[in-house]
Amino acid sequence: MGEAPAFIEDDLQKGFSNGFDLKSKDATPTVIGNKAYLIGGADDESIRVQVWDHSRGGWVNPTVLGTKPKPCKGHSAVPLNEGQILVIQKGTSLDDGVWFLEVDTQYVREQRKILGTEVVAWSKGVKGNAEKPVVISGPSGVGKGTLISMLMKEFPSMFGFSVSHTTRAPRNMEKDSIHYHFTERSVMENDIKDGKFLEFASVHGNLYGTSVEAVEVVADAGKRCILDIDVQGARSVRASSLEAIFIFVSPPSMEELEKRLRARGTETEEQILKRLRNAQAEMEQGKSSGIFDHILYNDNLEECYENLKELLGLDGNVTATPKSSPYGVDLPLDLSISKIDQKIIIKRGSPELKTATKNLIVLDLSTLKGGAPGRTRGLNVYAIDSLSDELNGFNQLS
Ligand SMILES: Nc1nc2c(ncn2[C@@H]2O[C@H](COP(=O)(O)OP(=O)(O)O)[C@@H](O)[C@H]2O)c(=O)[nH]1
């Protein structure tokens, strides 16, 4: 698995002229298809990646997307079947040390077309049960914010709000970095150009957007992400790799919507009229675009909230998922890795060492969700005493 084919062997014989220290074990390329990926040799603040493209017969410096892992004292790389390379950093904590380098996923292929260059993308692996993020859309004043607040209040450890960026001015009670990241248009436009946004849209004359970081922060906390975004944003997210549940909140009537918007008292008359005009189009798109999995009618608030909970599977006795152990554990410098189906076994100490109690850490990759841009969620991590019979005959990788 992942052994260097002849073309790589030839290049190794000749010696790379790409500045990598091939005496280091970490400089062994990982092969996927007819390309080899050399990970290592930090050039600045992050780990460097180079690609050997056999069809072009040369080394390529790819465009590297995503938050990059910090340089570390070494790593093990394991090719996965899904166009990804699992990179486990030695000498770091398990929370920070599990990364996926996407080299041929749908996102990477799309970006390759857009950018016209070789592309790879980093995505950090995070624990948790990988419940799908929840996208909530609907016209201004329908009650999205109210419903989300109720959910966050009842299930604070389960949900995390994706704090959007906006160029609109803050309302009286709104706090920067809690309700929105209030931003200058020029700053936000530059950040969009730099690929920092998962989606963005112009809504009611202002720019709004979800940064990749906004959803990463929630995933890192092991929580289910809630996004309050407009229909255009929902369409972009639908087309992305985020794999969310899409809910459109509809008012009982346009008259009631206007009443709520006016009663909220946060907008000028001009802004209210603009929001009501846009509401017509949003209602049509919301109900007919095929983007949304569910339409929720917000007539009676309590009833609507109960329906929302039912959609999210929260209507029974729900307890927060316990944090999976052994997070907080350090990945030692002398670890060895094996792969059995969808499980990665990390053994502390060299392969020859006898396994001590709880010396094996299992990374179960079978429930992974998401990926670049953003985190790879659903990493299941646990410690075991010894390899059971079913795990016998595993394939030593490094
Ligand atoms: N596309 C997109 N829309 C957003 C984002 N954040 C908020 N919105 C939408 O922008 C619209 C206006 O939001 P806001 O100014 O808070 O007004 P409100 O809907 O009346 O509370 C709403 O439809 C939000 O769902 C975002 O990050 N991306």
Ligand SMILES: Nc1ncnc2c1ncn2[C@@H]1O[C@H](COP(=O)(O)OP(=O)(O)O)[C@@H](O)[C@H]1O
């Ligand atoms: N079912 C409902 N019945 C009456 N008023 C509601 C209902 N749901 C929300 N509201 C009120 O309507 C106003 C707009 O709600 P809000 O959550 O701010 O909407 P949005 O976030 O969709 O713009 C708020 O004053 C809120 O208290």
